[in-house]
Amino acid sequence: MSTPFPTINDSLLAEQGTDLAPKVPAQARPPAPSSPGRVELPGKGPLLTRSGWSAFVIALIVVCAVAPVLNLWVPEGHALHLSTYAVALLGKIMCYAICALAMDLIWGYTGILSLGHGVFFALGGYTMGMYLMRQIGADGNYKSNLPDFMVFLDWKELPWHWTFSDSFVATLILIVAVPGIVAFVFGYFAFRSRIKGVYFSIITQAMTFAAMLLFFRNETGFGGNNGFTDFKRILDIPIATPSMRMTLFVMTGLTLLGFFLFAKWLVGSKFGRVLQAIRDAETRVMFSGYSPLGYKLTIWVISAVMCGVAGALYVPQVGIINPGEMSPANSIEIAIWAAVGGRASLIGPIVGAFIVNGAKSWLTVAYPEFWLYFLGALFIGVTLFLPNGVVGLVKKLRKGAEQ
Amino acid sequence: MRLRHLLFYATLFIAAHAHALSADEVKGIIFGETDTRVEALNKAALTADEKTVAFIQALSDDAVKTSGDKVFVVKDDKAFDPVTGAEQPLPQDAEDVINPNMMRSELDNALAALKLLSKDEQLRREAIKTLGSDSDEARLPLIEKAWAAETVPALKDQLEMMRAAILLGSSDRAKRLEAAGLLSASKNPATKTVLIERLGTELDADVKVALQAALAKVEASLAWGDKLGAIFSGISLGSILLLVALGLAITYGLMGVINMAHGELMMIGAYATYVVQGLFQKYLPGAFDWYLLAAVPVAFLASALMGAVLERSVIRFLYGRPLETLLATWGISLMLQQLVRSIFGAQNVGVENPVWMSGGVQVLGNLSLPYNRLVIIGFAIAVLLGMGWLIGRTRLGLFVRGVTQNRPIASCMGVNTARIDTYAFALGSGIAGLAGCALSQVGNVGPDLGQGYIVDAFMVVVLGGVGQLAGTVYAAMGLGILNKFLEGWTGAVLAKIAVLVIIIIFIQKRPQGIFAMKGRSAEA
Numbered sequence: 001m002s003t004p005f006p007t008i009n010d011s012l013l014a015e016q017g018t019d020l021a022p023k024v025p026a027q028a029r030p031p032a033p034s035s036p037g038r039v040e041l042p043g044k045g046p047l048l049t050r051s052g053w054s055a056f057v058i059a060l061i062v063v064c065a066v067a068p069v070l071n072l073w074v075p076e077g078h079a080l081h082l083s084t085y086a087v088a089l090l091g092k093i094m095c096y097a098i099c100a101l102a103m104d105l106i107w108g109y110t111g112i113l114s115l116g117h118g119v120f121f122a123l124g125g126y127t128m129g130m131y132l133m134r135q136i137g138a139d140g141n142y143k144s145n146l147p148d149f150m151v152f153l154d155w156k157e158l159p160w161h162w163t164f165s166d167s168f169v170a171t172l173i174l175i176v177a178v179p180g181i182v183a184f185v186f187g188y189f190a191f192r193s194r195i196k197g198v199y200f201s202i203i204t205q206a207m208t209f210a211a212m213l214l215f216f217r218n219e220t221g222f223g224g225n226n227g228f229t230d231f232k233r234i235l236d237i238p239i240a241t242p243s244m245r246m247t248l249f250v251m252t253g254l255t256l257l258g259f260f261l262f263a264k265w266l267v268g269s270k271f272g273r274v275l276q277a278i279r280d281a282e283t284r285v286m287f288s289g290y291s292p293l294g295y296k297l298t299i300w301v302i303s304a305v306m307c308g309v310a311g312a313l314y315v316p317q318v319g320i321i322n323p324g325e326m327s328p329a330n331s332i333e334i335a336i337w338a339a340v341g342g343r344a345s346l347i348g349p350i351v352g353a354f355i356v357n358g359a360k361s362w363l364t365v366a367y368p369e370f371w372l373y374f375l376g377a378l379f380i381g382v383t384l385f386l387p388n389g390v391v392g393l394v395k396k397l398r399k400g401a402e403q
Numbered sequence: 404m405r406l407r408h409l410l411f412y413a414t415l416f417i418a419a420h421a422h423a424l425s426a427d428e429v430k431g432i433i434f435g436e437t438d439t440r441v442e443a444l445n446k447a448a449l450t451a452d453e454k455t456v457a458f459i460q461a462l463s464d465d466a467v468k469t470s471g472d473k474v475f476v477v478k479d480d481k482a483f484d485p486v487t488g489a490e491q492p493l494p495q496d497a498e499d500v501i502n503p504n505m506m507r508s509e510l511d512n513a514l515a516a517l518k519l520l521s522k523d524e525q526l527r528r529e530a531i532k533t534l535g536s537d538s539d540e541a542r543l544p545l546i547e548k549a550w551a552a553e554t555v556p557a558l559k560d561q562l563e564m565m566r567a568a569i570l571l572g573s574s575d576r577a578k579r580l581e582a583a584g585l586l587s588a589s590k591n592p593a594t595k596t597v598l599i600e601r602l603g604t605e606l607d608a609d610v611k612v613a614l615q616a617a618l619a620k621v622e623a624s625l626a627w628g629d630k631l632g633a634i635f636s637g638i639s640l641g642s643i644l645l646l647v648a649l650g651l652a653i654t655y656g657l658m659g660v661i662n663m664a665h666g667e668l669m670m671i672g673a674y675a676t677y678v679v680q681g682l683f684q685k686y687l688p689g690a691f692d693w694y695l696l697a698a699v700p701v702a703f704l705a706s707a708l709m710g711a712v713l714e715r716s717v718i719r720f721l722y723g724r725p726l727e728t729l730l731a732t733w734g735i736s737l738m739l740q741q742l743v744r745s746i747f748g749a750q751n752v753g754v755e756n757p758v759w760m761s762g763g764v765q766v767l768g769n770l771s772l773p774y775n776r777l778v779i780i781g782f783a784i785a786v787l788l789g790m791g792w793l794i795g796r797t798r799l800g801l802f803v804r805g806v807t808q809n810r811p812i813a814s815c816m817g818v819n820t821a822r823i824d825t826y827a828f829a830l831g832s833g834i835a836g837l838a839g840c841a842l843s844q845v846g847n848v849g850p851d852l853g854q855g856y857i858v859d860a861f862m863v864v865v866l867g868g869v870g871q872l873a874g875t876v877y878a879a880m881g882l883g884i885l886n887k888f889l890e891g892w893t894g895a896v897l898a899k900i901a902v903l904v905i906i907i908i909f910i911q912k913r914p915q916g917i918f919a920m921k922g923r924s925a926e927a
Contacts, residue, residue, distance in 0.1 A: 113726050193911045198661055198725050202861045203907050209858045210903035213896050328858060332663075332733055339730055372741035379734025383727045384720055 056257065063253030068246045084245065088317060091249040093357045094256045095314040100337040100349035101259055102306035107335065108343030109267050110299050111279030112196070116204030117307050118331035119211045120179035124308030125321040126215075127174045129228035130165040132239075132316060136232045148230070149223045159221040168235060179308030180301050187300040191293050196282070205328050215323035227322025234316055245317070252313045256350070259306055263346050266302075275299055276344075307334075336375075340382050342389025351390055424454040426486050429474050432458075433467070433500055441509045448513040449544055456517055458485045463510040468497040516542050519549035519562070527553070531561050543569050564589050571601050579610045587617035595621050628770035633887050639776040641883025642783035643845070645876060646838035647856045648863035649790060652875045653831030654710075656864055657807045658824065660718055661729040665860055666853020667739040668832045671709055672702035672839025673848045674743060677752050692757045695844070702840035703833040709739075710832020714825045722824070736853065743850045751849035760844065779841050786837055787876065793830070794872070803827045862906050868916030877917055882906075 067090070070082035099121055107113050133147040142151040146158065164170035186207060190200060218224040233239050266272050277285045278292050285292055315321045324330070333356075341352020356378065363371040386393050424447070431443030447455055461467050461476045468475045468482070475482035475493055482493035502510065518530035527549075534542075546569065550562040563585060570582035586594050598618045605611050647669065654662040662668075676698040683694035713735060721728045756775055763773040794800040805813040806823045814820050842852065863882060867874030882902060889898035910916075 113729070189908075189911045193914055195910060195914045198729075199865060199910065199914060201661075201726065201729065202865050203910055205858060206862060206903045206907055210900045210907075213900050213903075217896060329854070336730065336733075369741070369745060372737045376734040376736070376738035376741070379737070380717055380731045383731040383734075384717065387727075 056261070059253075059257060063257065064250055067249065067253075072242055072246060084242065087245060087249055089361055091245075091252050091317045092314065093354055094249075094252045095310045095317070096334075096337065096357055097350040097353040098252075098256050098259055098310035098313075099307050099334045100341065100353040101256075101263055101346065102303040102310070103334050103338045104343060104346065104349040105263055105266070105299055105306075106303040107338060108345070108349070109272065109279065110275045110296060112296065112300070113201045113335060114204045114300075114303075115201045115328060115331050115335065116208040117304070117334050118326050118328075119208045120183060120304040120307035121311040121314070121330075121334075122211070122215070122321065122323070122325040123179045123182060124175050124311030125315040125325060126222055126228070126311075127171060127178050127308075128312035128315045129231075129321045130162060131168060131171040132231040132234060133223075133228050134162075134165045135234060135236070136230065139232055140230070147223070147228075149218075149226065150221075153218060161221060175308055175312040176305050179304045179311075183301045183304030184297065187297045187304075191296045191300070205331070208326050208331050209328055212323050212326035212328075215326060223322070225323060227320060227324075228315075229320040229322075231316060231319055239316055239319075248313065248317050252317070255309060255313060259309075260346060260350070266299075267346070271295065271298075336379055338389075340378060340386075340389055342386075342391030342393075345389075345391045348389050348391035355390065424452060424458060424486055428455070429458065429485050430472065432462070433469060433474055434472070437503050437506055440506060444506075444509055444513055445542070448517060454485070454488070456514075459510060459513055459517070461485075462500065462502065463507070463514060465499060465502070467500045468493065469500055470494040470497040512542070516545045516549075519545065520552065524555055524558070527555075527558055531558060531565070534565060564591060564594065568594070568597050571597065576607055576610060579605075579607070580613050583610065583613035583617045587620040589621055589624075595625065628766075629891075631766070632770045633891055634884065635770070635772060635776075637884030637887035638880065639780060639883070640886055641880040642780045643838075643842065644859055644863050644883050645879035646779075646783045646786060646834075646841050647860045648867075648875050648879055649786060650831040650834035650836075650838060651860045651864050652867075652872060653790075653794075653803075653834065654828055655861070656869045656871070656875070657803065658827055658831070659722070659725055659728075659807075660828070661725050661732065662831070663729055663733040663857065664713065664736040664739060664853075665732075665835055666855070666857040667736040668706045668710060668835035668853070669839035669842060669856060670743060670848075670850065670853040671739070672706045672836030673754070673843040673852055674747060674752070674839075675702040675705040675836065676840045676843040677747075677754050677848055680754055692759060695757050695760075695840075698840055699837065702836040704836075706836025706839065707829040707833030710835075711825050711829040713832075714828035718828065719821065719824060740850045740853070747850075749850060751847045754843040754848050756844055775844050779845065782837075782841055786834060790830075790834060791872065799823075799826060803830075862903070865910065866906055866916055871916065874917045 067082060067087065070080055071084065071087050074081045076083075099117060103114065103117055136147070138145050140148040140151075142148055144151045146155065150158070158165070164174060186204075190203065195203065214220055215222050215227075216225050222228075231239050234244070237244055267275070274285065274290060274295050277288075277290075278295060282292055311321075311325070337353040337356050338349040339352070340356055341350065342348030356375070359374060359378075360371060363374055382389060388395070428443065428447045432440055432447060434440075435443075444459070448459070458467075458476065461478075466477050467485075468477055470493075473494075474485055475491060475497060476485050477483075477493065482491050482497075483489065484491055512534060515530040515534050518526050519534075521527055521530070543566065546562060546566050550559060550566060553559040553562055567582040567585035567589075570578045571586070573579055573582070583598075586598060595618065598614055598621065602611065602614050602618065605614060650668070651662060651665050654660050654665065676695070679698040679701050680694050683691050683697070687694075713732075717731050717735065718728060721731055760775040760778055761773075763771045764777075765771045792800075794803060802813070802818050802823045803826070805816070805818060806820045806827075810820055813823075839852070842848075842856070846852070846855075859882075863878045864875055866882065867876070867878035885905070886898050886902050889901050893901065
């Protein structure tokens, strides 16, 4: 690949796909990234600073107490009432935020841009969806024990891959295992042959495209292009009741917070520092005696599993899963959330997911024509003017105010 | 239409012993149950003269009226007697003759069968095509008559096949054996279905053996056509992939910009073609057939201009940061899609093939090469040669290569690198526009056009080896042919999935593509 600015420094960055934007023009940058003063030691643990601790507690309270109270106990029509629509929207966005966080671990901290995370999200979602389809029981349109689409296709029994769909415990295990195993196999071969940068991004895109085509087919046994829908209950409890909605919402919120803490711990650990070293100069990491394969593979699988869990939480709240979730466009959008919020900061991607999806749900209703212009302009604007995303902007402003 | 009918009456070959249309025949065809009407029609067709043909034609055109038991052919508000041809007053209570669908198709077939006897070769050819798979035994005498009179060898062969297909259904065992022998020489895929159908119902052992032998022979002669057909459609798909990927080979391969808006630049080319088509329809309807020639440069310029604007306004700030160009160009692609939706609407627009691009060359019985595919293959070759010339032989190409290989040195030599970047990007975009123009002739033109091809385009460039033009060509052709052969036994979607998986595996083995760059630059 060509390097339009062939200084050593830049070609390395370009090769690694590390596009944490240079804060100074390329030419003015110090020649070696290892010059004194540039090494950043990890900060204190996530809950050790006072501000970190209090922010976390506030988030916990909002998710577990404020939202349920405002939705379930504040009467409708009251100014503080949180509508069911808003709860569903927030729940959905929190699932997206988990994806953005997962993307940040692999992209922001390890320098590997995946354009196929939608596959893992959808795999988790489909696993959950299979359980939910079985929970419908004989209440479907055809009053059969089989899911409706199978009756429609004139199938007589469940295909083999639906074997465990009856059991909730097995479903919980599969939600982690299926995306994890798929990611492991794909990642092992890709990282072993040292595919990196743009090449990796493009083959992950091919992966998600192939998966989408596969799931669109009826005979794959995943409901073809309609996917799964019409869910009725989960653990034999009706799924549409306000309390069930709230439970799912709170669980999503707790999962997000849990993953956030986990990610914070991970990137602060020695493991996380090796990841960042791989991002900045993989060759040097290898010369230092580390084998990047294990590190990359581990973070890749962790990131995929996080996406899978997000998908599993998403499906019962939204009530549908179809192969559209695997379209390359959806996977790229996940990267956008991370980029808008700010890569290589953990709070950034979460903020990014909220900003982009909040704007989406508002604009697609208020100005449907406008949404794509806005999204497109956001991508261009962020890459051109906010290389470190919204979080970077806030940091910059704060620094400016201090001086 | 009228003119053709006149021509047809004028050139109709009339058998010597044909007798004139009688009043009884007319009544038999017009009145009664559909079955008896069809019978009368076929009987009359066997011994048809000019008047019979005119009458059947009039019936087929709904120009026949009845009043009581009298029949009138209405022409230019005047009524004529079908038998004598004399003008008659049309009674007030005259009613239209109602032709049920079955009657209608029999009328068409009878007309076609009669046209077999026409002196005009084109009419005979059409008639054979219309009758095609119709194997009604009642028509046998007529076909034999036409066969005896036929002078063009190709048509004579086709008539013989029709005759054999009809004989195959005969109750006479010897005739069926004869037919099986005749059909074994056929190279027509329809023969295969006819034979298989007959095998299912055949009871006589000898005839069965003969039928199986004929089937094997037909299949053997079809196999070649199938193979060549798969190769041709593979090359055709490959040439489309090549067109789609060539522009990207410049913007991504040479310049390192992951141009996710490449598909939308193709879309612009396709819409430019649509606009040119509209302008021709409005202002130059006479030259409509040649709108495509004007659309090619327009599509190129429209996309190239858009590419230049994008390069100047966005992409030049992002050189050396490939993943950021991915994000920014993705944003651009979304905006361009919405722009097209706002201007042209969200629906697909219709782009017509010019007349000279429809139809095809019949090479073998089961292999015909459509003109539009042939034109696109030629077009892809032309674009490839043009681009090779531009990059390899011109001053601009020299500068582009120089700048992408070593920017500072090129700059030292006095090359305006920023301008060269713009030119190169505009060139890549313009080629995308040409691809869009070609795609408008084979697929749908809509706001999603680009999305459907972007994954393919990247696959081709990556597989070929980034920065390698020859690799792009091999990859496009290889993928096209592989895809079509897999389609042969798995179906289109599974073939596509298989190809993607094969690419993923292949890149594991050769991460740099078919033609890896060698030496130190390989890792950079």
